[in-house]
Amino acid sequence: MSKTGMGMGLLGLSTAEEDIYRHFLRNPNTSADDIHLRIHSAKDTVHAALDRLHGLGLLRRTDAGDVTPADPETAVDRLTDLRLRELHHELQQVTQSRRLIAELRAEQGLRAPAPKGVERMEDLAQIRDRIDDLAFFAREEILSVEPYTALTQENIDHARPLDARCLRRGVTIRNVVLKEALGHPPTVAYLRELTAQGARIRVAPDISERILVYDRHTALVPADPDDTSRGALVAREAGLVANILALFEKIWDQATDLTALIEESAEGAAGLSAVEQSVLESMCRVGKDEIGARDLGISVRTYRRHVADLLRVLNASSRAHAALLARERGWI
Numbered sequence: 001m002s003k004t005g006m007g008m009g010l011l012g013l014s015t016a017e018e019d020i021y022r023h024f025l026r027n028p029n030t031s032a033d034d035i036h037l038r039i040h041s042a043k044d045t046v047h048a049a050l051d052r053l054h055g056l057g058l059l060r061r062t063d064a065g066d067v068t069p070a071d072p073e074t075a076v077d078r079l080t081d082l083r084l085r086e087l088h089h090e091l092q093q094v095t096q097s098r099r100l101i102a103e104l105r106a107e108q109g110l111r112a113p114a115p116k117g118v119e120r121m122e123d124l125a126q127i128r129d130r131i132d133d134l135a136f137f138a139r140e141e142i143l144s145v146e147p148y149t150a151l152t153q154e155n156i157d158h159a160r161p162l163d164a165r166c167l168r169r170g171v172t173i174r175n176v177v178l179k180e181a182l183g184h185p186p187t188v189a190y191l192r193e194l195t196a197q198g199a200r201i202r203v204a205p206d207i208s209e210r211i212l213v214y215d216r217h218t219a220l221v222p223a224d225p226d227d228t229s230r231g232a233l234v235a236r237e238a239g240l241v242a243n244i245l246a247l248f249e250k251i252w253d254q255a256t257d258l259t260a261l262i263e264e265s266a267e268g269a270a271g272l273s274a275v276e277q278s279v280l281e282s283m284c285r286v287g288k289d290e291i292g293a294r295d296l297g298i299s300v301r302t303y304r305r306h307v308a309d310l311l312r313v314l315n316a317s318s319r320a321h322a323a324l325l326a327r328e329r330g331w332i
Contacts, residue, residue: 011079012086016041016049021058024069032067056082085169117237120223127220127232134214135162141172143248145211148177150184163194173199176248176255178207183321185328195259202255211248219244279306281332284323 008018019039024030036046050067053059058075059067069075121127135142151159167173173194181187182203191201210228212220219241224230235241275298282292282303293303307319316322326332 008079010083011076012083013079014049016045017053020046020049021053021069021075024059024067025072028068029062029064029066031065081165081168084165117235117240119234119236120231121234122223122231124229124231130234131212131220132162134212134218134220135166138166138171138214140215141174141213142166142215143174143211143213143245143252145176145207145209145248145251146178147207147210148187149180151181151187151190153186156186156190160190160193163199164197167194167197167199174252175199175201176204176207176251177201177258179203179205182261182328183316183324185324188328191258201258202252203258203261204251204255207251209247209251211244211251213241213245213248216245217241276306276310277331279303280310280322280326283307283310283319284326284332 007013007015008021009015013021016039019041020032020035023035023038032050035050036043039046041049050059054061057078058070060070062068070078121130163173175191175194177191181191195201208225210222210225217236217238219235220232221235221244222228222230223233235244275296278296279292282296286292286295289300289303289307293300296303310316311319311322314322314325316325323332
């Protein structure tokens with residue numbers, strides 16, 4: 001047991017397994033031949049514990065035949081993920097026990113009441129908790145349309161472990177975001193991170209819908225599309241969910257793949273002339289047109305014409321926005 005009183009049993013290790021792992025943390029690259037004597041346990045128990053620790057990746061053998069332990073952070077992360085998967089499976093079985101209600105009512109000769117098809121939630125903290133729960137219990141697919149223009153670091157830090165765990169256990173994630181969000185580097189970086197992990201993300205130039213669908217049987221939409229602070233509707237009625245799914249697929253089909261869009265934008269830089277490239281770099285570095293034009297040896301009027309062309313090519317609303325997009329696309 002650790003000095004804090006919290007052992008690794010909480011993460012699924014037996015006492016012998018924890019003792020062995022801790023022994024090799026203190027004595028890395030040593031032999032396992034007499035480990036049963038050191039932890040005062042039977043040989044059979046120790047051999048079984050060693051096999052499981054090797055299988056979990058918490059121990060590995062060196063070329064010399066000695067044993068070395070995994071880094072504690074790696075070990076705890078692996079055990080945590082394993083334990084969460086086990087708990088996820090157990091909780092799924094527990095929630096399925098609701099089906100017993102109909103059977104038990106049948107024993108009474110009573111009919112089970114029809115399940116409610118739509119639930120309204122108005123408390124924002126409760127809505128966030130429900131979204132987290134639905135993501136945790138998702139087994140096959142999470143679909144979303146999210147018209148945000150930027151994600152805060154708090155948003156990203158909250159979403160990252162949930163999204164990563166879903167993708168690790170094989171849940172398909174398809175997400176449509178607003179094109180304007182590509183002007184926010186932290187948001188783009190996180191979207192690319194998700195894509196690298198297997199998520200499929202598309203971009204639409206003009207979306208206002210907010211949609212979340214889990215495993216094609218539970219959907220969340222705003223109670224008032226014009227005012228998301230008024231709560232959300234949780235729909236499970238098959239016909240209603242089917243219509244929401246159809247709307248999602250329509251938006252998805254009309255959106256552009258994020259990776260293709262980024263690659264296309266990067267390739268676009270090659271189409272700039274030498275002067276345009278110089279103006280772009282100057283525009284991002286110099287505050288006044290007169291200074292930029294003088295540095296490049298062109299007239300202020302010509303300089304400003306190139307700036308206007310660059311704003312149009314980048315689809316930027318301002319020079320600051322253009323500089324942000326150019327950096328994100330690797331043009332400068």
